[in-house]
Amino acid sequence: MPTPLLAPSLLAGDHANLAASAARVGQLGIPWLHLDIMDGHFVPNLTFGPETLAALRRAGSKLFFDTHLMLSEPHRYVEPFAKAGANLISIHIEPAYDHAGTLARIRALGCQAGIVLNPDTPADAVAHLLDQVDLVLVMTVQPGFGGQAFRPGMLPKLRQLAAWRRERGHTWRLEVDGGIDLANLPDCHAAGADTFVAGTSFFRSPDQAGFAATVARLA
Numbered sequence: 173m174p175t176p177l178l179a180p181s182l183l184a185g186d187h188a189n190l191a192a193s194a195a196r197v198g199q200l201g202i203p204w205l206h207l208d209i210m211d212g213h214f215v216p217n218l219t220f221g222p223e224t225l226a227a228l229r230r231a232g233s234k235l236f237f238d239t240h241l242m243l244s245e246p247h248r249y250v251e252p253f254a255k256a257g258a259n260l261i262s263i264h265i266e267p268a269y270d271h272a273g274t275l276a277r278i279r280a281l282g283c284q285a286g287i288v289l290n291p292d293t294p295a296d297a298v299a300h301l302l303d304q305v306d307l308v309l310v311m312t313v314q315p316g317f318g319g320q321a322f323r324p325g326m327l328p329k330l331r332q333l334a335a336w337r338r339e340r341g342h343t344w345r346l347e348v349d350g351g352i353d354l355a356n357l358p359d360c361h362a363a364g365a366d367t368f369v370a371g372t373s374f375f376r377s378p379d380q381a382g383f384a385a386t387v388a389r390l391a
């Protein structure tokens with residue numbers, strides 16, 4: 173299993189000062205930042221686009237940009253996000269487009285590639301892509317909004333994916349996203365997850381350093 177990592181979600185940061193929220197993550201020694209990109213179509217909400225990533229880079233952020241595209245047509249946008257400074261680009265399996273081709277394109281652009289499953293999507297849906305990814309993201313809420321309750325029903329899906337990873341000798345990260353906090357994070361870890369997106373619980377935590385230390389101690 174890869175080293176456990178916390179990926180604070182900027183969605184829960186200060187949208188009037190995203191650079192400051194990103195800088196806070198860097199100051200705590202957390203290497204990853206999760207960036208939620210929504211199109212008002214695949215999900216009923218809007219966030220920000222490639223220009224925001226580019227602006228965060230210009231503001232000096234050296235964080236690993238873990239970019240979660242919640243878009244109906246993600247294949248149209250991977251290049252602008254790669255050029256804007258994304259390090260990893262994750263695309264959902266649910267919309268119809270060339271998934272394998274888009275994952276290959278993400279890698280050809282010099283980024284790591286991830287595949288994402290909504291809560292109602294079974295692990296089987298991505299089985300044919302598991303040798304072409306650097307990360308598998310299991311949504312533990314319906315995507316679109318921060319601050320929702322974690323769905324414990326996703327734990328068996330994590331166990332299934334972790335078992336395939338073991339059996340097939342894969343090295344991709346297994347990430348969870350949605351309602352993750354210090355109470356359910358150990359359950360996700362025990363089920364095989366190693367990468368933990370935390371929006372509300374992290375940015376509202378009175379002890380962000382302690383939060384990061386708890387994840388580091390899972391190793």
Ligand code: DX5
Binds near residue numbers: 316320369
């Ligand atoms: C939800 C996004 C999440 C969101 C998580 O659609 O994909 O990354 O920021 O926020 P919390 O941790 O508050 O559930």
Ligand code: ZN
Binds near residue numbers: 206207208349
């Ligand atoms: Zn996300």
